[in-house]
Amino acid sequence: MSTLTLKNVTLKFGGLVAVNDLTVQIGAGSITSMIGPNGAGKTSVFNMITGFYKPTAGQILLDGQNLVGKKPSQITRLGLARTFQNLxxxxxxxxxxxxxxxxxxxxxxxxxxxxxxxxxxxxxxxxxxxxxxxxxxxxxxxxxxxxxxxxxxxxxxxxxxxxRALATQPKLLLLDEPAAGLNYEEKEALIGLIRSIRDTYGLTVLIIEHDMGLIKKISDHVVVLDYGQKIAEGVPEAVLNNPRVVEAYLGKEEAV
Structure with missing residues (x-):
C-alpha cells in the first residue's frame, strides 16, 4: 500500500489558475474520493499526478518519491495506474x-x-x-x-x-468517474469491485466521482475542490453536509 502526498501544488495555464496551492495526503490503503463541481480542477489534479501536466509549483510524492518532471510511463513503472473519464x-x-x-x-x-x-x-x-x-x-x-x-x-x-489498469501491477489506482454511464445495479456492483481491489491487491485508491450516493458508500475520506482550491476534507457524512460544500454544488441562496 502506498501513500500519495500533494504539497502546495499549483497549476497555471497562462493567467488561469486551474489548481491553487493544493495540499492533500492520501493515506495508504484508503479509498479517497475527490469531488467538486464541474471545472473545480479534479481532472487537472489527476493529470498532474500521472505526469500529463507538470505543476507550476509544488511537489507530488508517491511513497516519498517526487513524481514532478517524470514521464507518464515512468510514473506507471513506479506503481501508479489510472482510468479515464472518457474510455x-x-x-x-x-x-x-x-x-x-x-x-x-x-x-x-x-x-x-x-x-x-x-x-x-x-x-x-x-x-x-x-x-x-x-x-x-x-x-x-x-x-x-x-x-x-x-x-x-x-x-x-x-x-x-x-x-487493464490492474495489469500494470499498481500500488495506487486512480479512477476518473468510474460510475459514469452506469445504472444503479452496475454502480452497486462497482462499489463491491473497488473495495475488493483495495482489499485483495492491497492498493490505495483515489477516485473522482459525481455520484454522491456512491461517494457516501465507498469513501474512507473525501476531499472537495472548488475553483481549484480545497474547501473541505474529512469523512463523507461530515464533508457532504458542510455548508461550503453544499454552496459549491447548489449555489448561495439569495437573500429575500
Missing part, C-alpha cells in the same frame, strides 16, 4: 489484448528477443497472458477475452479499463 481502450483489439497492452511498462525483453522468439521472450509472453487472464477473471470478464472491445456493453468497457 481509452483499443476498440478494435480483443478484450485480452487490451489488458495485455497494460503490461507493456513491465516487460523486460528487448526487441531482438521478440524477433528471435527467444526462450525468455516466450516465458514472458506466457506470464503476460496469464496475468491478463487473472485480471479479467477478477473483474468477472474472463469469458469475454476473445471479444472485440468496441462490441462490449458500456459497463463492461468500464470494467475492462479497470482490468
Amino acid at each position: 481509452r481502450l483499443f476498440p478494435n483489439l480483443t478484450v485480452l489484448d487490451n489488458v495485455k497492452a497494460g503490461m507493456h511498462s513491465r516487460t523486460k525483453q528487448a526487441v531482438w528477443g521478440a524477433l528471435w522468439h527467444t526462450r525468455a521472450q516466450r516465458q514472458e509472453e506466457r506470464l503476460i497472458e496469464q496475468t491478463a487472464l487473472d485480471c479479467l477473471r477478477f473483474v468477472g470478464m474472463e469469458q469475454d477475452c476473445a471479444r472485440i472491445a468496441k462490441n462490449l456493453p458500456y459497463g463492461a468497457q468500464r470494467y475492462l479499463e479497470i482490468a
